Amino acid sequence: MAIKYPNPSMNNSIKQDNHFKSQGMIFEHSLNVSNEYYRSRNVALIYKKPTPVQIVKVDYPKRSSAKIVEAYYQTPSTTDYNGIYKGKYLDYEAKETIKSFFPFKHIFPHQVEHLEKVQKLGGIAFVIIYFRTFNSVIIINIEDFSNLYHNGDRKSISYEKALEIGKEAKLSYSPPINYLSAVDELFKL
Amino acid sequence: MAIKYPNPSMNNSIKQDNHFKSQGMIFEHSLNVSNEYYRSRNVALIYKKPTPVQIVKVDYPKRSSAKIVEAYYQTPSTTDYNGIYKGKYLDYEAKETIKSFFPFKHIFPHQVEHLEKVQKLGGIAFVIIYFRTFNSVIIINIEDFSNLYHNGDRKSISYEKALEIGKEAKLSYSPPINYLSAVDELFKL
Numbered sequence: 001m002a003i004k005y006p007n008p009s010m011n012n013s014i015k016q017d018n019h020f021k022s023q024g025m026i027f028e029h030s031l032n033v034s035n036e037y038y039r040s041r042n043v044a045l046i047y048k049k050p051t052p053v054q055i056v057k058v059d060y061p062k063r064s065s066a067k068i069v070e071a072y073y074q075t076p077s078t079t080d081y082n083g084i085y086k087g088k089y090l091d092y093e094a095k096e097t098i099k100s101f102f103p104f105k106h107i108f109p110h111q112v113e114h115l116e117k118v119q120k121l122g123g124i125a126f127v128i129i130y131f132r133t134f135n136s137v138i139i140i141n142i143e144d145f146s147n148l149y150h151n152g153d154r155k156s157i158s159y160e161k162a163l164e165i166g167k168e169a170k171l172s173y174s175p176p177i178n179y180l181s182a183v184d185e186l187f188k189l
Numbered sequence: 190m191a192i193k194y195p196n197p198s199m200n201n202s203i204k205q206d207n208h209f210k211s212q213g214m215i216f217e218h219s220l221n222v223s224n225e226y227y228r229s230r231n232v233a234l235i236y237k238k239p240t241p242v243q244i245v246k247v248d249y250p251k252r253s254s255a256k257i258v259e260a261y262y263q264t265p266s267t268t269d270y271n272g273i274y275k276g277k278y279l280d281y282e283a284k285e286t287i288k289s290f291f292p293f294k295h296i297f298p299h300q301v302e303h304l305e306k307v308q309k310l311g312g313i314a315f316v317i318i319y320f321r322t323f324n325s326v327i328i329i330n331i332e333d334f335s336n337l338y339h340n341g342d343r344k345s346i347s348y349e350k351a352l353e354i355g356k357e358a359k360l361s362y363s364p365p366i367n368y369l370s371a372v373d374e375l376f377k378l
Contacts, residue, residue: 042309044310045306047266050238050242051239066261067259068257068260069259070256070257071256072255073255077236083278084310087278087311088278117234121273122273123273
C-alpha cells in the first residue's frame with residue numbers, strides 16, 4: 001500500500017496548517033466522546049480504528065519497551081469507525097469541510113466501496129460530514145451518497161443537498177454529537 | 190494507556206524469539222487470508238484492526254511523505270478482528286498457544302469484557318485459539334469462555350475442554366481456516 005497521509009485531503013497540501021489540524025481534531029474528538037457516552041450507557045459499542053502504520057524499524061533501548069524509530073502512515077483499508085448498534089453492524093467514515101460543499105476527492109474510492117459492501121450485507125453504512133462553516137453535522141446514507149458520487153456530473157455535495165438527502169445530528173453538551181438519533185430517523189431503526 | 194507490546198503474553202518475555210514470532214504470524218496471516226476469501230465471495234466483511242501506535246515525533250524529510258521517528262506500541266482498546274456476517278456484528282480475539290492449554294493471562298481482561306458487552310448487545314462474540322501442538326483451531330463462544338474465566342479455580346483452558354465447549358474450525362487450502370462454518374454451528378446461524 002502506498003505511504004501517504006491517512007486522510008486523502010492532506011496528501012496534496014504542502015502546508016501543514018496547525019490550526020486546520022487542531023480543528024479537525026475537534027470533530028474527531030467530539031465523535032470519540034460521543035461514542036464513549038454511548039458505550040457507558042450500553043447503547044452502542046463503536047470505536048475509531050487506529051491509523052494504520054507501517055513499521056520499518058524498532059529499537060529495544062530497554063528490554064521492557066520497544067521503541068519504533070522508523071514508520072510511515074498507511075492508507076486505511078476501510079473506514080474510521082465501526083461497531084454494533086441495536087444488534088446491527090454499523091460502519092461510517094467521518095469527514096470535515098470548511099467549504100459550503102463536500103468535495104468527493106476528500107474520501108477514498110475504496111472507502112465508498114467498503115461502505116457500499118457493508119450496506120449490501122445488511123449493515124448500517126453512512127458518511128458523517130461536519131460542515132464547519134455552518135457548525136452542522138450531517139449523516140448521509142451510503143446509498144444516497146453513492147448515487148451522487150457515481151453520477152459523475154458533480155464533484156461535490158453542497159450543504160443544501162446534504163441537508164436534503166441526509167439528517168442533521170443534534171449538537172449538545174453530552175453527547176457532543178448525538179448522531180445515533182439521526183441514524184434512528186434516517187435508517188428507521 | 191500504558192506503553193506495552195500489543196500482546197499481553199509478550200510483555201514478560203525477555204527473549205524476542207523470532208521463531209515464535211514468525212509462527213504467531215502464520216496464524217494471523219491465515220486468518221487474514223481467510224477473511225480475504227470471505228470478502229471476495231461477499232460472505233462477510235471482517236478485518237483485522239491495525240495495532241494502535243502512539244506517535245511521538247514525526248519528521249518531514251520530503252514535503253510529500255511524513256516519517257515517524259518516535260512511536261510506541263499501545264495496548265489495544267478492544268479486540269483484533271471485527272466486521273459483519275449474516276447481517277450481524279461479529280467480534281473476536283485471536284490467540285495462539287504452544288502448550289496443551291490456553292493460559293488466561295494471554296488475553297487482556299478488558300478484551301474479555303469487550304466481548305461480553307458485544308454479546309449483551311446482540312453481536313456474535315468469541316475467542317479463536319490456535320493450539321499449535323495439535324494443529325487445531327477452536328472457537329469458543331464468549332459466554333462459555335467467560336464462565337471458565339471468571340470461575341477463578343483454573344488459570345487456563347485445556348485443549349480437551351476447549352474441544353468440549355467450542356467448535357473446531359476446518360483447516361484447508363482455501364480458506365486456510367474455515368472458521369465461519371464453525372461459527373454457524375456454534376451460534377446456530
